[in-house]
Amino acid sequence: MPLLDMKAVRGGYGDADILQGVSITVAEKEIVVIVGPNGAGKSTAMKAVFGLLNVRGGSIVFDGEDITGWAPNRIVQRGICYVPQVDNVFREMTVHENFEMGGFLRKGDLSAAYERVYELFPDLKAKRRNLAGDLSGGQRQMVAMGRALMLDPKLLLLDEPTAGLSPKYMEQIFQITRDVRDAGVSILLVEQHAKQALAFCDRGYVLATGANRHEGTGQALLADREVAEMFLGG
Numbered sequence: 050m051p052l053l054d055m056k057a058v059r060g061g062y063g064d065a066d067i068l069q070g071v072s073i074t075v076a077e078k079e080i081v082v083i084v085g086p087n088g089a090g091k092s093t094a095m096k097a098v099f100g101l102l103n104v105r106g107g108s109i110v111f112d113g114e115d116i117t118g119w120a121p122n123r124i125v126q127r128g129i130c131y132v133p134q135v136d137n138v139f140r141e142m143t144v145h146e147n148f149e150m151g152g153f154l155r156k157g158d159l160s161a162a163y164e165r166v167y168e169l170f171p172d173l174k175a176k177r178r179n180l181a182g183d184l185s186g187g188q189r190q191m192v193a194m195g196r197a198l199m200l201d202p203k204l205l206l207l208d209e210p211t212a213g214l215s216p217k218y219m220e221q222i223f224q225i226t227r228d229v230r231d232a233g234v235s236i237l238l239v240e241q242h243a244k245q246a247l248a249f250c251d252r253g254y255v256l257a258t259g260a261n262r263h264e265g266t267g268q269a270l271l272a273d274r275e276v277a278e279m280f281l282g283g
């Protein structure tokens with residue numbers, strides 16, 4: 050059974066259905082990417098998993114439990130964390146304070162959790178007293194990921210983590226994403242950099258106009274002529 054099993058989900062923000070029956074699965078310790086043209090519903094599909102959408106059809110099962118219609122705070126407690134594309138750090142707080150905010154919902158000694166995030170993001174250890182707002186875009190993205198990881202999720206949702214980053218930082222974020230997966234966390238991410246993301250993920254989905262178009266391993270999607278012509282710029 051996959052860790053996340055989203056089946057034929059329909060829904061939107063208001064009355065109109067943006068998602069027209071989207072199905073996505075994520076297995077334990079798998080990196081799954083959603084790609085597709087602008088407005089395809091990629092971010093919306095991710096928001097559906099996190100309880101930010103009016104889901105009017107289909108189901109979302111996580112770790113054996115039907116979480117369809119649950120509120121985000123309950124979903125977080127169940128083991129899913131979501132890193133939105135923008136406004137994902139507290140800019141007026143230090144790196145460490147951001148991590149403290151991340152751990153806010155957890156009880157007990159968090160020293161192991163801090164150790165784990167600083168191990169994953171060694172660059173941030175030296176900048177732990179710096180304001181998050183003073184960091185580069187790539188480092189802010191790391192703060193956002195680290196903050197989410199403080200909650201020790203089973204599944205991490207990342208909405209365009211490499212948006213606006215240089216190729217160097219994009220590679221670094223991908224590498225860190227692999228490290229996070231190797232530490233036992235499953236990852237679902239939305240990416241604009243489709244070719245690079247498909248090359249790095251385990252499996253991918255191509256969405257268009259709110260529906261599934263293609264799915265397969267990253268390598269299979271990259272090798273698919275129709276995917277290349279229609280969605281990857283030839």
Ligand SMILES: Nc1ncnc2c1ncn2[C@@H]1O[C@H](COP(=O)(O)OP(=O)(O)OP(=O)(O)O)[C@@H](O)[C@H]1O
Pocket residue numbers: 062063067085086087088089090091092093094239241
């Ligand atoms: N908060 C919102 N309220 C109403 N409509 C929205 C909202 N967010 C997105 N939409 C609409 O939902 C559709 C899908 O948007 P979504 O952001 O999921 O696309 P996307 O595939 O992630 O594309 P992009 O790469 O441009 O972010 C678009 O038509 C968009 O205008």
